[in-house]
Amino acid sequence: MRYRRNAPESVGGALIYSLMFLAVFTLAWPSTIELQPGVSAIGFLVPGIAAFALFHGAFENAAFSLLYDKLEGMLGDLLMAPLTPLETVVAYVTAAATGALITGSIALGVLVLLVPVPLASLFPIVGFAVLGSLLFALLGFLTGMWADKWDRYAVIDTFIVMPLGLLSGTFFTPALLPETGQILMHTNPIFYLIDGFRSGFTGAAEASPLFGFLLSSTLVFGLGLLAWRLFARGWRIQS
Amino acid sequence: MFDSSSPSRPAVQPPAPRPLGQVNWLGLWTLYLKEVRRFLNVITQTVLAPMVTALLFLAIFTLALGRGDLVVHGLPYALFLAPGLIVMTMLQNSFANTSSSVLISKVQGNIVDVLMPPLSSFEFTLAYAAAGVTRGLLVGLVTGVAMMVFVPLPLHQPIAIFWFAFNASLMLALLGLIGGIWAEKFDHIAAVTNFVVVPLSFLSGTFYSVERLPENWLFIAHLNPFFYLIDGFRYGLIGVHDGDILRGAVIVGVVNAVLWALAYGLVSRGYKLKP
16 A cells, blocks of 8 residues: 555656666667677566566565654554564565565566567566565565664665675676676575576576575575564564 | 942843844854754765765676676776766765755754744855765765775876866755755655656766767757766766867856756745745
8 A cells, every 4th residue: 555655756766777777788788798698688687677676676665664664653553453463574575575566567567668578488587576576575674673763774775785686696697707706696595586587588597496496485484484573572663 | 228329230231133244154154064964974874875886886887798898988898987977976965965955854844943044045055055065075085985996097187077076066966955945745856866867867978978879869968967077077087088078067067057046046035945
């Protein structure tokens, strides 16, 4: 519900950023560069751009939602309602993920209208999109619980979420990095997420999408459990 | 009986208006200082975060464009990109400073605290603009220094660097002031930021040489003041330019004069500031 109110702002913002990235990359590029063997530059980029819009959106929605409620004192109303902690957590997280998925789909739709984007298989696209948005929504939810001021949220956003979203293979393959960089990338779960998501478009993947799927699902499950237990304890929400 | 020749306590002087002279220097300085402290208070968010974002952009663009093989105007791409990113960060942050300050004061209702003191419209405008410029320049400096760690940025023409950095910050500080005065909700400012400031700063030759654009787009690019800011600043650092620098220097000065007049006019009319 809250998402619908802010929709023009969040969709518009994400859309503009996605379009900007696309425009800038296309213009800055000499047309011969291939980022991944056998994959066109656009085919490589568009999923990355859409994925970033999706994940960042999910994080933002969840963190903002919870933090706003906490700081404005509206959390009391929520906690008094006859909802179990599990239901509350699930509601916040899935709402944030849904909002992000809508934004991401719109952004992707617009990008697809503008440039030719390959489509290999739908299942990885949907699967990783859902997993990814849930994962980031959970991260956002945890951040919202942990933060006690807007500054804290901004710190997490700028220093953790954005680097994770931008540097985990969204815009380039690990093959371009030096040896240590590649090793680091392969330990980064977000990389598998993005790679798997992209493979649904391009049909090519650096790492095993199945492994990525299992890893992401485990993470979502684990973080979800954590979020639920912390919320039930009233960590940093109730004094 | 009272002895009328020696009063029991000295007579209290009624308060006299403090003489202010032509310019209220103290008031101006105080407002300026308040505005600067406002952003220094949350320096992680206002200065460090933009620096990190700029570095991120530098990383992904240089990495994405294939092992840094890309060459623009005879220079490696990273060298071309870095100044553009510094300017972009300055632009976005000067705008954010003034627009958020004015709008938050309006929304929270404490704009009256700034309007009541004996400050002329000139002093008011100057203080806000100066604080925006300070933020812009500080962010630019911090970002520039951070980038030098990764990209060896020369200092080709320091005068150009300063002139364009100053004008960039001033232009957006004034735009932010006007925007903050005009806006009534945060959504308005978000809209202006997302649909005007961001596209203009991305597409004005920050990431690519405008020579790559087809004829018609090139013409439009030359109408965009941000282009001259970015081009001039980049020239100041690495000595490479797409347009005429001198013409650009004059254009940005003129644009700022116009914006100043507009901002000053709005403030003196009390447009959307005073009921």
